[in-house]
Amino acid sequence: MTGADGSHAGAVAVPDWLVQQDVALCPCGCVGRRRKASFLTRTIRGGSGILQQVLFGEDVAAAPGLLQRIDPRTKIVSLLALLVVAGLAHSMITLAALYALTLGLAAASAMPLGFFVRRVWLFVPIFTGIVVLPATLSVVTPGHVVLTLWHWHGVAEGITTQGLLAAARVVCRVAASISLVVLLTLTTPWVRLLAALRGLGVPRIVVLIVGMAYRFVFLLLGSVTDMFQARQARTPGTPRHDGTARAFVGAGVGALLGKSAQLSEEVHHAMLARGYRGDATTLERHRLRAADLGYAAAVVVVAAALIWGDHVLVPR
Amino acid sequence: MHIPDGYLSPQTCAAGFVVAVPVLATAAARVKRRVRTRNVPTLAVLAAVSFLIMMFNVPIPDGTTAHAVGGALIAILLGPWAAAIAVTVALGFQALLFGDGGVLSFGVDVVNMAVILPFAGYGVYRLVARGAALTARRRVLAAFLAGYVGINVAALCVGIELGIQPDLFHDATGAPLYSPYHLAQSIPAMLLAHLTVAGVAEGILTAAVLGYLQRANLPLLRVNHPGVPVDAAAADAERTRRRRLRPGVVAAVVVAALVVLTPLGLLAPGGAFGEDSPQDLRAALGLAAVPAGLAHYSGFWHDVLFPGYLSGSPWTYIVSAVVGIVVVGLVVWGAATLAVRLFGRRVPVPPPAAEREDTVEQVTDGPAR
Amino acid sequence: MSHADPTSHADPTPDPQELLVCRHLSYAYLERHPALDDVSLTVRRGERVALLGANGCGKSTLLKVLDGLVFPDAGSYTAFGAPVTEDSLEDEQMSRGFRSRVGFVFQNSDAQVFSPTVREEIAFGPLQLGLSRDETAGRVDDVLHMLGIPDLADRAPFQLSGGQKKKVAIATVLVMSPEVLLFDEPTAALDPRTRYWLVELIERLGTAGRTIVHATHDLDLLHRIADRCVVFSEDHRIVADGTPEEILRDRRLLVEVNLVHPAAAAVG
Numbered sequence: 038m039t040g041a042d043g044s045h046a047g048a049v050a051v052p053d054w055l056v057q058q059d060v061a062l063c064p065c066g067c068v069g070r071r072r073k074a075s076f077l078t079r080t081i082r083g084g085s086g087i088l089q090q091v092l093f094g095e096d097v098a099a100a101p102g103l104l105q106r107i108d109p110r111t112k113i114v115s116l117l118a119l120l121v122v123a124g125l126a127h128s129m130i131t132l133a134a135l136y137a138l139t140l141g142l143a144a145a146s147a148m149p150l151g152f153f154v155r156r157v158w159l160f161v162p163i164f165t166g167i168v169v170l171p172a173t174l175s176v177v178t179p180g181h182v183v184l185t186l187w188h189w190h191g192v193a194e195g196i197t198t199q200g201l202l203a204a205a206r207v208v209c210r211v212a213a214s215i216s217l218v219v220l221l222t223l224t225t226p227w228v229r230l231l232a233a234l235r236g237l238g239v240p241r242i243v244v245l246i247v248g249m250a251y252r253f254v255f256l257l258l259g260s261v262t263d264m265f266q267a268r269q270a271r272t273p274g275t276p277r278h279d280g281t282a283r284a285f286v287g288a289g290v291g292a293l294l295g296k297s298a299q300l301s302e303e304v305h306h307a308m309l310a311r312g313y314r315g316d317a318t319t320l321e322r323h324r325l326r327a328a329d330l331g332y333a334a335a336v337v338v339v340a341a342a343l344i345w346g347d348h349v350l351v352p353r
Numbered sequence: 354m355h356i357p358d359g360y361l362s363p364q365t366c367a368a369g370f371v372v373a374v375p376v377l378a379t380a381a382a383r384v385k386r387r388v389r390t391r392n393v394p395t396l397a398v399l400a401a402v403s404f405l406i407m408m409f410n411v412p413i414p415d416g417t418t419a420h421a422v423g424g425a426l427i428a429i430l431l432g433p434w435a436a437a438i439a440v441t442v443a444l445g446f447q448a449l450l451f452g453d454g455g456v457l458s459f460g461v462d463v464v465n466m467a468v469i470l471p472f473a474g475y476g477v478y479r480l481v482a483r484g485a486a487l488t489a490r491r492r493v494l495a496a497f498l499a500g501y502v503g504i505n506v507a508a509l510c511v512g513i514e515l516g517i518q519p520d521l522f523h524d525a526t527g528a529p530l531y532s533p534y535h536l537a538q539s540i541p542a543m544l545l546a547h548l549t550v551a552g553v554a555e556g557i558l559t560a561a562v563l564g565y566l567q568r569a570n571l572p573l574l575r576v577n578h579p580g581v582p583v584d585a586a587a588a589d590a591e592r593t594r595r596r597r598l599r600p601g602v603v604a605a606v607v608v609a610a611l612v613v614l615t616p617l618g619l620l621a622p623g624g625a626f627g628e629d630s631p632q633d634l635r636a637a638l639g640l641a642a643v644p645a646g647l648a649h650y651s652g653f654w655h656d657v658l659f660p661g662y663l664s665g666s667p668w669t670y671i672v673s674a675v676v677g678i679v680v681v682g683l684v685v686w687g688a689a690t691l692a693v694r695l696f697g698r699r700v701p702v703p704p705p706a707a708e709r710e711d712t713v714e715q716v717t718d719g720p721a722r
Numbered sequence: 723m724s725h726a727d728p729t730s731h732a733d734p735t736p737d738p739q740e741l742l743v744c745r746h747l748s749y750a751y752l753e754r755h756p757a758l759d760d761v762s763l764t765v766r767r768g769e770r771v772a773l774l775g776a777n778g779c780g781k782s783t784l785l786k787v788l789d790g791l792v793f794p795d796a797g798s799y800t801a802f803g804a805p806v807t808e809d810s811l812e813d814e815q816m817s818r819g820f821r822s823r824v825g826f827v828f829q830n831s832d833a834q835v836f837s838p839t840v841r842e843e844i845a846f847g848p849l850q851l852g853l854s855r856d857e858t859a860g861r862v863d864d865v866l867h868m869l870g871i872p873d874l875a876d877r878a879p880f881q882l883s884g885g886q887k888k889k890v891a892i893a894t895v896l897v898m899s900p901e902v903l904l905f906d907e908p909t910a911a912l913d914p915r916t917r918y919w920l921v922e923l924i925e926r927l928g929t930a931g932r933t934i935v936h937a938t939h940d941l942d943l944l945h946r947i948a949d950r951c952v953v954f955s956e957d958h959r960i961v962a963d964g965t966p967e968e969i970l971r972d973r974r975l976l977v978e979v980n981l982v983h984p985a986a987a988a989v990g
Contacts (some may be wrong), residue, residue, distance in 0.1 A: 091450070120457045124363035126523055172533035178519070180527055199528035203519075207359060207533065214358030218456055222449055228838045230449065242381070242393065248838045249397035249406070250442050255880035256832055257401050261408075278475020288569075290406060290423075294430065294562065295570045297402050301394040303833035306791045308394065310828075311847035311894065312821040314814070336807075349526065394836070 059240030061339060097223045102146035104224035109330040115223045115336035123213045128139045128350035129341050132209040139216035146224050169207050171201035263291050271282050354511060357461055358455030360532040362522045365514060369460030376468050377441060382392060399435060400442035421555040421718055422466055425474030426562055432577050436471035445517040461514060461632040465507045472504025487574060487583045493564045500559030501552045508547035512540035600689035608682040739767045741933055742788055747797035749783055757783040759958040765935055772944055773937040775954030776980035781937035787902045788935060789826040824852050825900035829907040831887040835879040840890050847898045865897045865937060876909045885916035905936035919944050939981055955979050
């Protein structure tokens, strides 16, 4: 006990209100109003959603299955080929066949089919179905009216054959395309995907940036979640959508930028310390095996068959 | 704003890559030159920040929330080229990891959100914040406008890209192959959402972060603002040395804006109101004869350079357009020159040298231990 | 306490036992916030040196100078007989030699673990320094086994706990087999078990003849991981240099440099 006033030297002066044992600012039960999820909850939920999604993806990628055994480079190239087929197809039958193909591949790759279908079709109706619904009307897509809804200056207006066809085609095309991408990303561990990009001629520096950014997303995600949870803990009642909320988001992103600037400096030092001189070498090395060549050949044959069939079905 | 696969024709997607790849290559080269070995961690961190910004829900005044892209913000802090790379990587994550945005349409998405957004936003910011001190309120306003305008210009481009699909790509029956909406529908749909909601979110985010950095982290703000005075007093001293309005620049900006906005003309159905030829007017209104005054004066001026835009081949149409652009540019330039002569009495002094290129080197040399 | 005396080393031909030699170093962040003020220090082969001082006294900055990451505003730094400057490190040969002989374990493991997987992270250093892929892969496996973490090899860093991350960070440095190891606050924020594991590792490295310099304010374990202590004052100068016993006995000094709380000093 050396302090002149009898307390520890340098002890923190604690204000009286913090020492008192009374209740906090507002003695509350559970009678508050509830409202729909605030921006805080939504942001926090978004963060944990990303983590869950990534961890689930790693699980599927580790399962034994057809696509898991294929070299990621082969998978990327064949994905692009099939996406172009989906883009060029005119006939609904071609698109349906392509979608059936993705279902078959998913089943062969130890993917829970229900999950695979849900993942695609939960996304499709929201972003595509509703969006293209008005396109079936003659005001958007003029043509042969099959279902008259109203008259405009004596002309029948309503749903047209062309509109229905166009809408159905867009929905199927989007569903097939998303299924193809989901197949690739769920059956390939992130690291091997990066290595494959490198193997396909994407500049090393870009791959390095992408890999590191992936790492930082999770690091900074932790800070963001902490920040929002700290505010949630300090916000009694429902957070309001007012100036202070906006200022909080501003300060949050500002602090995030400051923190990341510091982080990038530290990482730069850590890289220099281990001999980085501006051009990184990486460990990855892959050999194409017979299975990969077989898969690639199969994809080429299927793609060619689909294109040919599409031209037969819809001559142009 | 993320266009998924299936909405755009493969041809449009290819065009997107043709634009995106050289721009990104230039961006990588420029950023590399400015930050040397530090580029990798800096860009990686920025990409992560951009990805997370797309996750931040910004409360907007009507009680709902929206998310921003952050392209304008990064452009203000580290320049539009760095922003292009950071947002591209963030978009890559979304496309490959989370299925948000397409793989074939990746090039087009990059052009919209990683190129057009940051460059448009940064241009607006430079224009509005010109000559303001680093801590001035005007910079906050400039940041809001940068975000707001940036994301809306990008949305306009999305609207145009989607809107040209049904006219360019349809089958024999006229049924569209890809996105079914015409320009007249896709542009208002995109702009309505962005002018009211997403634009506000991007603007608020950009302004709020800039305001926060003005108070809490000036060194970070100074990185991309070399030579900008910190407070109002220093700004006044600086402003007297600034150059005046440059008529050439004004003319170029006006002409560029007109050219960019030209596709909007496709929105209007039919001819322009009140510009019909006398015969068409008579037919449309069912008049017995062309009104006498109209008949008399409509032929008054007929000694034109390109009668009827030299109608015939599309090339002559384009030539007429180019001549028109040049003439409009010259007129604006003349007007601006006149304005400077009449109102700008300040003595022109050459601007201070050393205005840029010193940058990211010092982003992070803060007193961190 | 003779090591800190710069005048005794005025000899132009370097003593091969003196690995790292700093003379009259000064450094300020942004040319405004001082971090080192006239610091001289010589580290001899096989020594285990602890840099002691309160937060912000300049220990970390000195470690960064020793690793050639920041360069002093004044004074000179020589490693293995060659001057280390921004210029000399531009030289490929010099840089490669220096980087492979000096390893740095950063305080913030998150900064050091930046690759997508643990395996790639550990391989980063040897690959940059020009080791072949096969040799690197072999070394990575050896280090993983030595540290008892082979099961972490294919994990992503965000799936690691704080202690595991520290082990990976140490592995990234050990894989290059450096002569000199620099540790910045190695035991900070570790659980007791990992902390003792680390102390034992440092002891083992010391008996294997490696030179170790670490910044710390962990006084409890000092006698096990250091045979020499250098004490920094809060005005960024070296104020004492001696054996751990000598330093720990000098309570007045420790209070003065803010390493122990006066109340604790009174009790002890």
